[in-house]
Amino acid sequence: xxxxxxxxxxxxxxxxxxxxxxxxxxxxxxxxxxxxxxxxxxxxxxxxxxxxxxxxxxxxxxxxxxxxxxxxxxxxxxxxxxxxxxxxxxxxxxxxxxxxxxxxxxxxxxxxxxxxxxxxxxxxxxxxxxxxxxxxxxxxxxxxxxxxxxxxxxxxxxxxxxxxxxxxxxxxxxxxxxxxxxxxxxxxxxxxxxxxxxxxxxxxxxxxxx
Amino acid sequence: xxxxxxxxxxxxxxxxxxxxxxxxxxxxxxxxxxxxxxxxxxxxxxxxxxxxxxxxxxxxxxxxxxxxxxxxxxxxxxxxxxxxxxxxxxxxxxxxxxxxxxxxxxxxxxxxxxxxxxxxxxxxxxxxxxxxxxxxxxxxxxxxxxxxxxxxxxxxxxxxxxxxxxxxxxxxxxxxxxxxxxxxxxxxxxxxxxxxxxxxxxxxxxxxxxxxxxxxxxx
Numbered sequence: 001x002x003x004x005x006x007x008x009x010x011x012x013x014x015x016x017x018x019x020x021x022x023x024x025x026x027x028x029x030x031x032x033x034x035x036x037x038x039x040x041x042x043x044x045x046x047x048x049x050x051x052x053x054x055x056x057x058x059x060x061x062x063x064x065x066x067x068x069x070x071x072x073x074x075x076x077x078x079x080x081x082x083x084x085x086x087x088x089x090x091x092x093x094x095x096x097x098x099x100x101x102x103x104x105x106x107x108x109x110x111x112x113x114x115x116x117x118x119x120x121x122x123x124x125x126x127x128x129x130x131x132x133x134x135x136x137x138x139x140x141x142x143x144x145x146x147x148x149x150x151x152x153x154x155x156x157x158x159x160x161x162x163x164x165x166x167x168x169x170x171x172x173x174x175x176x177x178x179x180x181x182x183x184x185x186x187x188x189x190x191x192x193x194x195x196x197x198x199x200x201x202x203x204x205x206x207x208x209x210x
Numbered sequence: 211x212x213x214x215x216x217x218x219x220x221x222x223x224x225x226x227x228x229x230x231x232x233x234x235x236x237x238x239x240x241x242x243x244x245x246x247x248x249x250x251x252x253x254x255x256x257x258x259x260x261x262x263x264x265x266x267x268x269x270x271x272x273x274x275x276x277x278x279x280x281x282x283x284x285x286x287x288x289x290x291x292x293x294x295x296x297x298x299x300x301x302x303x304x305x306x307x308x309x310x311x312x313x314x315x316x317x318x319x320x321x322x323x324x325x326x327x328x329x330x331x332x333x334x335x336x337x338x339x340x341x342x343x344x345x346x347x348x349x350x351x352x353x354x355x356x357x358x359x360x361x362x363x364x365x366x367x368x369x370x371x372x373x374x375x376x377x378x379x380x381x382x383x384x385x386x387x388x389x390x391x392x393x394x395x396x397x398x399x400x401x402x403x404x405x406x407x408x409x410x411x412x413x414x415x416x417x418x419x420x421x422x423x424x425x426x427x428x429x
Binding site: 046047048049050063064065066067068071076082083084085086088089090092093112117122123124125126127128129130131132135136162163164165166 | 237238239240241287288289290291297298301302308310311312313314315316317318320321332333334335336337338339340380381382383384385386387388389390417
């Protein structure tokens with residue numbers, strides 16, 4: 001059976017090494033936090049300037065000065081640290097962040113990422129921290145559905161949407177399969193409710209068996 | 211010179227001139243210097259370039275400044291939001307110029323300005339549409355883009371506490387762009403929640419040392 005978004009998040013959470021410093025992108029990637037094992041020791045980074053971010057704030061916990069990159073009120077955990085924006089992005093660019101999990105419009109077989117702009121002429125461009133994260137984190141995991149609502153593949157030979165980063169994606173977690181982007185090509189690590197051959201027939205990307 | 215303390219936000223921004231580049235702190239509402247922006251709106255300066263993470267939300271603050279036609283150009287990382295209708299309308303009507311900068315490059319370009327760095331090479335945005343027109347250089351097998359400093363005539367920032375010299379501490383994620391913008395403008399105006407006696411801030415915990423701060427107003 002194909003995975004729902006929570007099951008994809010669970011797959012990703014299980015693959016994050018204990019003790020990692022991790023940035024979860026805005027939107028669905030934030031679900032990964034709910035599936036990290038108790039005692040995993042994973043430290044969450046939010047690019048607006050905090051390490052060891054806690055869960056979303058509720059009720060009296062809400063503090064307008066304590067928000068995540070999606071501008072949602074969050075909480076502190078023991079051992080939290082605050083820092084300014086230049087330091088926060090130096091943590092990414094400097095290769096200090098172990099993993100980031102991002103959504104995507106498209107990922108290419110070579111690991112190019114497109115997740116910031118649809119390329120439509122009247123769309124107002126807005127990039128935020130997506131490009132810094134894509135090239136900065138030591139491992140970049142993408143979380144997405146494998147096909148759009150109209151059935152187009154999002155794992156493609158080369159991206160048609162404007163790029164966020166070149167050759168930066170390491171793994172692609174989807175509802176139908178988990179892919180490893182390697183120097184040899186795209187390896188299908190797991191499939192969910194679909195056979196390798198059917199998957200290969202629906203994608204324009206050459207696939208390798210694990 | 212050591213910081214001057216003002217009674218009102220209006221006095222603190224009174225001499226901002228037409229055509230100024232104004233760095234505006236805040237990420238969402240956290241750290242947003244709302245009263246200083248309101249004072250700038252009341253003050254009347256126009257033809258401004260605004261450097262901030264976003265391009266205004268709702269109808270207040272930066273959005274209100276934009277709505278009055280006082281801003282020529284916005285330099286920011288994320289203009290498009292669910293409630294950025296003021297900016298969206300001006301942009302679609304061709305009434306405002308936009309430079310989109312990746313968030314980390316925006317912060318680092320201001321850091322460079324404040325630190326006297328002439329330019330720097332960043333790996334962010336290589337191979338993307340935002341690299342167009344930028345000089346590239348390969349260093350140790352990796353491609354970088356040449357990025358120039360972003361300097362303000364004025365910075366408007368929000369902080370939590372200030373002592374009598376102008377040393378600042380911030381509160382939680384409201385710190386965001388404040389410490390970097392405080393280094394990167396010719397005139398740094400800070401609104402604070404509280405002014406405390408000189409000597410009562412732990413020197414180990416000061417985030418923005420007083421040398422960067424020109425004007426303070428308690429809100």
